[in-house]
Amino acid sequence: IMCASICPLIIRPLSFHFSDTLSCRFPFLFSSVFQLQEVDRPLEQQDWYHGAVPRSEVQQLLQCDGDFLVRKSQEKQGYVLSVHWDGSCKHFLIQSLNNEYRLDGESFSSIPHMIHHMLSSRQHITRKCDIELRKPVLKDKWVLEHDDVILGNIIGRGNFGEVYRGTLCCDNTLVAVKTCKENLAPEHKNKFLMEARILKQYDHPNIVKLIGVCTQKQPIYIVMELVKGGDFLSFLRLDGPSLSHKMLIRMTENVAAGMEYLERRKCIHRDLAARNCLVTEQRVVKISDFGMSRQQDDGVYSAEGSLRQIPIKWTAPEALNYGRYTTESDVWSFGVLMWEVFSMGMIPYTSMSNQQVRERVDKGYRMQAPHDCPPEVSTLMSSCWQHEPKNRPSFQTLRKASALTPNLQIILKQK
Known part of the structure; x- marks a missing residue:
């Protein structure tokens, strides 16, 4: 009788999804077969193993009770089971002894076997808590081996x-x-x-x-x-003198276009400078080095701490004095980048120390345009250094102005 009921399913493989049909109707025969391959894969190949992901990021990944992942401990040797339960993330160091793994109960030959047992049995993961594993949170598409x-x-x-x-x-x-x-x-x-x-x-x-x-x-x-042309600053110092104003303006427009894109997404770069842009072999400029960047829903990031890591000569006064970073403070930095471009990579405020720059800029000092800088570009540069952030042009305005420098005055008035 058993064979008679199974045979019709087996001889029609094109009409049914084999694993779904058989595991649904005969789980006692087939479920372990389909799970065997996955549970026997090494830990590093498990989709719920996130490696050295920081603990702070785990809290963003685990949202619902029972969501879990396994990661490498940042502070100790070994691995951690992280689970969301009762509104917060709990972290359990997995014990390892003689190639056996456990929390505080039964030991298993591997972490995948331990996780499989906890997930399928729905047992509490330790004797002292009522936490159970419900849903693995999988590493995203960006993770590479x-x-x-x-x-x-x-x-x-x-x-x-x-x-x-x-x-x-x-x-x-x-x-x-x-x-x-x-x-x-x-x-x-x-x-x-x-x-x-x-x-x-x-x-x-x-x-x-x-x-x-x-x-x-x-x-x-x-x-x-890999952007093969290297960083923009080195490019300017090496090749800048041979480039036309038209080419320099076009490269400046590239930066403005990238920053306009970030502006629309409320991303504040905080470290915009020629050294943090790259140049392709076709002389297209790309913004890079987002290590200081922040994405803020309200468009404002308030920073705390010392000034040691802050690029003072590129940073707007309100950011230096009050730690207030906005798209408008990025616009200030863009003005300094423009000065770098048309000075062929010179250091801004060349003869001043960082402290002198802070003091003099607060009192209203602004750099003169580099020698032979087109007057339209000089005007655009100065507009980026307005003391009041709200008076500075947007990156959309800057991008349009860079593309159409002869009509600069009209564009700035339309800001």
């Missing part, structure tokens, strides 16, 4: 570690790989990943593209498109 990327030579160094030229194994695409030093404190690793969290949301020809992140183990990687 370290083995997906081959590192080449070092092409730069940042605050968090070296930057390498790399290659994606899947299609030999050349990429730039930012690495994070393993000995950094958890809060610094979180800041390192902030750039990736910001860039995940954006797609624009004048903003450097994120390829993915490698967080499954240390060191953490951020993988980005």
